[in-house]
């Protein structure tokens with residue numbers, strides 16, 4: 001059973017940083033191709049993002065699936081809102097929607113990876 005504690009933790013995390021990536025591994029050492037591809041796309045946009053390695057935190061891993069009703073990783077949150085996983089992020093980047101979203105939400109795209 002999922003406790004409210006993990007939901008509270010997720011809410012704090014997605015409110016603390018404008019762009020949050022829940023992934024397998026870290027941006028420097030991704031542990032899955034989908035996470036690696038998403039890090040690469042975010043890097044291309046120049047956006048500053050916070051990441052959390054869900055492989056090190058089973059409670060967070062399970063909590064996120066329920067919180068966002070999204071069963072896989074990576075999961076990208078922008079300003080507290082779930083955008084999607086690797087396929088969606090990649091597609092949005094290709095169509096220009098991702099950068100448009102960052103602009104619309106006032107997210108800084110001139111910074112190095114956090």
Ligand SMILES: N[C@@H](CCC(=O)N[C@@H](CS)C(=O)NCC(=O)O)C(=O)O
Nearest residue numbers: 032034071072073074085086087088
């Ligand atoms: N189509 C997905 C691919 C991601 C995916 O299939 N992730 C799997 C394997 S890495 C996953 O997170 N499974 C659930 C888990 O490992 O907890 C996307 O666009 O993000």
